Amino acid sequence: MENSNRKRQSLFTRLMNPKYVMVYATIAIFLIIYIFGAIQYGDKGFTSLRTLVISMFTENAYYGISAVGMTMVLITGGIDLSVGAVSSLTGMIIAYGTARLGIHPLVCLLFAFVIGIGLGAIMGAGIQFLNVPPFIMTLTGMFLTRGCCSLISRESIEIQSDLIDALANFKIYIMWWNSDGEWAKIKPVCYINFNLILFIIMIIVGTILLQKTRFGRNVYAVGGNEQSAKLMGLPVARTKILVYAFNGFCSVLAGFAYTIYVKSGWNLALSGGELEVITCAVIGGTLMTGGVGYMVGTLFGVLLKSAIPALITFNGNLLSWWGKIATGALLLLFIFIQRIVVLYSARKKQK
């Protein structure tokens, strides 16, 4: 037994555990694209910290925040199509509340949380107790929520709020000692904003939830084999409902981040956003059949997905639609990798 203990203590063997293979695939493909970009457009500034932090991270932070919740839903073997609409509704509530009713934005946000989490819990309960497929249940949620957005207003509402302005303008500049020996902003200017901080915090929260709590482990168990999880005495119903509720929470938070980013509410905002979010999670190595997925993967999934538009921007000659095509190709590649991994491990077991 000592022998196997020693085996495990080695960091290398621990990292070589096959359960991480999907995450490694994500990181590897991201590195390949990044290095390609560096070689092609390095002189134009592709490798600058600004490109990495602002173009790839910050501008996609709201997708990332939502992807944290989506990753969890996908791990249970479910899906949630309502996230884009819920984010949009959050923006509408904040915009309408502050601009038309004069309510403090935080009160509006609180209200949005109640709605988002409540809707998530209701959808989770429907999936669990009425046995409605997640796709159908959350599609219903999506239409309902999107309809409510238009009910509030069919026009874009601009937000004028000191708090939102302050959060939008909040920037931590990245500084360094320049060649003159002075403490100065790096060039090109690069900063970390509120949304990025929120995203990073949510990734950490998600990781802790998934890896360090019983709830998180139950999420994996439900996704691995729901019937078994039930027979092992795990609280399957509670876990599933909580996962959808947590996803509702993430959607609202993502909507808040998006609202800060655009400083307005629009009933058609983030149409199709749910698909972007699912893409981030899937190319981050989360198995759509459930049971496998890591927050670190999702973090790289967001990076990988945003690296493509960045590349196209740097090229300058390509139409932005190429971004969609490249994303589609990437998604396909990942689904292939997933199938191959599953088939390979099945074959290995037979031997």
Place this chain on the structure above:
Amino acid sequence: MSDEIILEMKQIEMQFPAVKALDKVDFTLRRGEVHSLLGENGAGKSTLIKCLTGVNHKTGGQIILEGQEISPTNPQHAMELGISTVFQEINLCPNLTVAENIFIGRQPMKHGQINWKEINRRADELMARFHLDIDVTRPLSMFSTAIQQMVSIARAVDVQAKILILDEPTSSLDDNEVKLLFDVMRELKASGMGIIFITHFLDQIYEISDRMTILRNGHLVGAYGINELTKVELVTEMIGKDIDVIFNLKRAEVGEKDPNMLEADHIGVPGKVEDISLDIKKGELLGFAGLLGSGRTETAEMLFGAEKISKGEIRLNGQKVNFRQPHDAIMKKVAFCPEDRKRDGIIGDLSIRENIALAVQARRGFMRPMSRQEQDELADKYIKALGIKTPSAEKKIAELSGGNQQKVILARWMATQPDVLILDEPTRGIDVGAKAEIQRLMLEMCGDGVSVVFISSELDEIIRCSNRIVIMRDGKKVAEVDGATCTQQDILNIIAEGAKAAEEVEA
């Protein structure tokens, strides 16, 4: 084994809406014994276990665990009471690590967080107790079924179980793995745990058990010490003696010169059935005997293309055939009536006419639909010929009695005018009169030159109808006997003793 009784189930009754699955069954388990629970499928073993583990709720009787009456409400509750179950299918999560599968739901915590180090350390200890040297941080899916089975036992045992129920744990294990499992069982037994062991491998029962309880049709047959019954007596008790209908049936007449219709040459599917060779002459009735799970159905499915053979070959009329799917077999005039007619045979919402026309239509292909008139004629012909009791051919088949449903399925395949007809338990669950009629129909078909393969658990009807009888045991063909000369006792001996006895009969 001590004499201290750990579990007592008294006069357990289980009434489902339509059937009484258990009728006043008693069962006692002592501390530190392995107690086998025996009976054919449907005898009530599973129901008894489900009452004990809280999956079903008994409708009568008492369960007394260590002197206190209990009534488990669900498996989780039963587990808390100290009753753990390991099922045949592995109920673990393949995506989680070995260690986590053992501890999920009751992970040791430290500062409000899961203490992974402790989980892995304790899992290592447990696995060492089971003599397994594996890395418990690897996902469960990477390990063989045997190891997964051990892990589920480890999980069951580690929750301070007083009683461990093993429901067919050995059916997917090879000999070495079974030995490993038995070692573990002996250790658990020595530590004072009571083990209920369910299996259909008779040898294993005699190897590991201290006592056994036999059920039949929801009734208790008896509880015996392992040395009180021989294997033959055991099999007799399990199957029971059916009411013998004296019915004047004449065996099909087959001469030595009649050509072989179907030949199977060393066919097999790994893990299910091995190396079966058999042949059926034109117009012959070949019986398949053996306990449930002995590979009878799998063999039939191989002949029909429902189970893909991985070795050997099948010849029809002397020509090699390759059935990749049932449709191929249907096209070559091979027909198959499956065992579970409710699940695989009838289509409940369709009428009798449609159910009969189904197979004929399937063979013609959808490009040549049968006219309504053709269907009506076909249905009327067989309703009359088989004596199907129904007011009209348009009645839904689900509304017929079991015996009449079986006749409709028989009609479906007779209508295709097959050369080979395989019938898997065609007489199960139907009354005695209908049984005799089905037997008569089979033999009539033989007279018309159809080769019939007849699978049944009831030895008397196999002996009464078959020209030759193939005896299966543990996925192997162990003997082939002549239907006219053998007795029920001969077959029981062969089933109980396996290959050894088979040699004697042949000699």
